[in-house]
Amino acid sequence: MKDIKIGTTDLIIIIIYIIGILAIGLFSVRKNKMTSNNYFLAGRSLKWLIVGTALFASNISTIHMVGLAASGYNEGLVWGNFEWMAVFTLILLALIFAPFYFKTKISTLPEFMEKRYGPASRTFVAFMGIVAALFIHLGMSLYAGAVVFESFFGINVYISIFLISLITAIYTVIGGLKAVMITETVQTVILISGAVLLTIFGILALPEHGITSFALFKAALKEGQLSMLHSAASIKALSPKGADSGLTWYAVFLGYPVLGIWYWCTDQTHVQRVLSARSLEDAQKGSLFAGVLKILPVFILILPGVIGYVLYKDIIGTDANQTFPILITHLLPVGIKGIVAAALLSALMSVVAAALNSSATLVSVDIVKRYRPKTSDKEQVLVGRIAAVVIMIVAMLWSTQGGNFASIFEAINKIAAAMAPPITTVFLLGVFSKRGTKEASIITLYVGFLLGIISFCLDYVPISGKMYITEGLGIPFMMQAWWLFCINCLIYYIVSYLTPKPDPEAISQCTWDSPISVITQGKFKGIGDVRFLAGLLLIFLIIMYAIFR
Known part of the structure; x- marks a missing residue:
């Protein structure tokens, strides 16, 4: 990946961001007595806005920002189906699953499995939840993020993994879920701001390359690069291996909900944010707000890759992974590069913090507390902190194998x-x-x-x-x-x-x-009713698909 020169001003912005996130994470829990309820579920006190932004941030990693730009360059908006179909599954989370998670007063998803099916199912799902957090959310995110940051700072991948892990682990281990979710709210703002700035600068650069209208822009693209829905033939025309990607319209509508329900509705890493809400209504509205935010990546993460195809295909050539760094190098002025670099850090740290806290929760609640019922509240928090440290170390070691x-x-x-x-x-x-x-x-x-x-x-x-x-x-x-x-x-x-x-x-x-x-x-509560809001969001999603079909 092409090296990106980071100047003094941009470096200062990045350092301010790192110090700021640490301070916000630790400051947010300074007055909290660290009970297990506070540590693992933020005292079940958070409002829908924080729940929604935290859900969004726990999903978007650094590799999303770089990878989606590369996908936009190669195949176009079709990769946005992973974002827009997430809206559908977040609606399912709000309407179908969240009511039971709150009614049964669970702390973890495996606990719900025990209430519905018995202890054997709980054990199995808890184990798989830890495996998913460790090997997918933590390990692969750390490695992919470190590769990206090697391009920014010229720091060795392994050193990057260590530094990113250390910074994130400090406020996650000490502050628990509330610290994680408060920082995720800030990181969402920075992430979206950085992506929006890159998109704006990309659009503003189009006239300099002779693209003065939408018709000219579309004409400069490959056939179907602005379409969301494809047949096997049309996706293959975009990319030689397009059909192998499984992004035909029927695969999207049949296959993605299977992946999406697991990912958004039953995975501890994400649903733990919903369980931290102060009320069922906040949990449901937070899920829907995350759905609203998931509309954005098509336009601020994938569209820049499409713009990159128009502006710099002669430079990027067949190496689509160069799209994001080349956009930053050629489009962004001093200062803005630092904001986008902070956005990349935000994406990685939010995913790592989310997975780290959720896996520590599973260890403490579903394993230690379950098999040692007399474990005190204070001991549960201690176990959670120790588990977070151990899991972070294991994830760091596993992440070094990403290059294989x-x-x-x-x-x-x-x-x-x-x-x-x-x-x-x-x-x-x-x-x-x-x-x-x-x-x-x-x-x-x-x-x-x-x-x-x-x-x-x-x-x-x-x-x-x-x-x-x-x-x-x-x-x-x-x-x-x-x-x-x-x-x-x-x-x-x-x-x-x-x-x-x-x-x-x-x-x-x-x-x-x-x-x-x-x-x-x-009883129906009017326009503020969750069912009405979910219906509006679903209708909006259908309209967006009709426009970009």
Whole structure:
């Protein structure tokens, strides 16, 4: 990646940002008595605005900012489906899942699994949550971010990993979830501001290159580069390996919800922000606000890559990963570069802090407290802090192996496609089906993960030597997720009807009476009603898809 020269002014801005984030994180909890409730759930006191911005920040990493620009350069807005379909799953989080998470007063997602299915399912989901946080959210984010920062500062990747980990761990370990979420709110503002500035400077540079109208801009692009929805033929025309990406319109609408429900509705790293809300309404509105924010990346993270194709394709050539640094080098003046660099730091630190705190919560609440019920409140906090330090160290060590992967994006996507289907199945069917049994849950989880591992190994080149499913059978990773989900649903229902029906009273707080109850239950509160707001957001999403189809 092309080196970016950081001047004194920009460096001062970056240093001020780092000191400021540390100060905000520690200052935000200075008067708090550090109980387990405060440390792991921010005292369940946060308003919807903080919940929403923290949800958004816990998702957007440094590699998103660089990777989405590269994707925009190569294939265009089609990669925005990962952002816009997240809006749909955040609506599901607000309407379908959040009411039960609050009603059952859970601290972790595995705890909900125990209330719905029993302790075996809780143990399994807790273990998988820690694995996901450690190997995906922490390890790969650290490595990818360090590679980016090597371009900015010329610092060795391993030193970058150490410095970023140390800075983030200080306020996360000491301050707990409230410190993490307050800093994430600030980081969201910086992240969006930096991305917006880069987009604006890119648009302002177009006339200098002879692009004075939208028609000229579109004419300078590849066919379909501004389209969100593609057939297999049209996506392949954009990129030789386009069809293998699994971004056809039907793969997006069938496969992404399987990944998205796991990622946004059942993963501790993200849902912990919802559990910290002061009320159910704040949790729901926070989820919807995060959905509103997820509309933005198409225009401030992917569109700059499309603009980069118009402005600098002769410089960038076939190395799309150069898009982001070249945009910064050629477009941004002194001072603005520092803000964008701070935005990159914000993206990485927010993801790392979120994963670190959530995994520490799982260790303390779902493992230590569960198997040692007499653990005191003070001991729980101590265990959480120790777990955070240990997990951070392990993640740092694992992240140094990132260079051994041919493609980090490929590895993450395929891991997600393997992990998501069984968890999505047991959570989604668990809240809608009163017939679902504890045996159905645990068998679906075990068999589903076994099938996921098999599909991962068959399709991951460093292991199998060939992509047997994607290339051999023509089934890309998102469609693999969809078909695995269908198989898991079949397993779930077969086992449910072969095993004793659960006690309706025991699971009444964990299931909807019927699917329509999501909309009809409770008195309508006017235009501020969560259901009305969710409907508006869904309509807006449909309109956006109609415009950019």
